[in-house]
Amino acid sequence: MDMEKVNSMGFGEFVDVFGNVIEKCPLVAAAVWSQRPFSGLEDLEKHFFDFIDALPRSGLEGILRCHPELAGRDLQQGTLTAESLREQSQAGLISLDADDVLRLQQLNALYRKRFGFPFVLAARLSDRAAVPRELARRLHCQPESELRTALGEVKKICHLRLEDLLGAGPASVE
Numbered sequence: 001m002d003m004e005k006v007n008s009m010g011f012g013e014f015v016d017v018f019g020n021v022i023e024k025c026p027l028v029a030a031a032v033w034s035q036r037p038f039s040g041l042e043d044l045e046k047h048f049f050d051f052i053d054a055l056p057r058s059g060l061e062g063i064l065r066c067h068p069e070l071a072g073r074d075l076q077q078g079t080l081t082a083e084s085l086r087e088q089s090q091a092g093l094i095s096l097d098a099d100d101v102l103r104l105q106q107l108n109a110l111y112r113k114r115f116g117f118p119f120v121l122a123a124r125l126s127d128r129a130a131v132p133r134e135l136a137r138r139l140h141c142q143p144e145s146e147l148r149t150a151l152g153e154v155k156k157i158c159h160l161r162l163e164d165l166l167g168a169g170p171a172s173v174e
């Protein structure tokens, strides 16, 4: 998909295509549409990031809370978005044994209890061994820095999803 096509999209089509680059937060795409035309992937991505960065803390935490847990309830119930299922699958999280699932659920519960939002990590850049290790490490971070770290992961996920959509990433099809 080229930028001429993106810049010609009406509001509905734009949100249909880009509404889930921030997991379950179509509002971000709905706001970014107003900023067209975009000069390229980086420009489009910058508008997504700028919208997020301008949110109050409650909005930042809301974005994190819209993310399904890794190997969590949504995965077990089959209610993940297509993007999240693909990402969790690529990280090897859909074929964990019961012990590993339980350990992740326990760590996720501790993390959410400490920070008030779920542990978020760009799963495509990780793997089944690194996820619990990174979760256990970040569990001990200070809330302010952890909020920034988690949002950095949201931006990595956004970048990878935009690359897929705009044909710049490994998973894209022309």
Ligand SMILES: NC(=O)NC1=NC(=O)NC1=O
Pocket: 023, 067, 068, 069, 070, 083, 084, 085, 087, 088, 118, 119, 120, 121, 122, 123, 124, 157
């Ligand atoms: N809690 C999460 O980190 N969720 C996710 N990471 C991804 O890469 N995709 C998700 O849905």
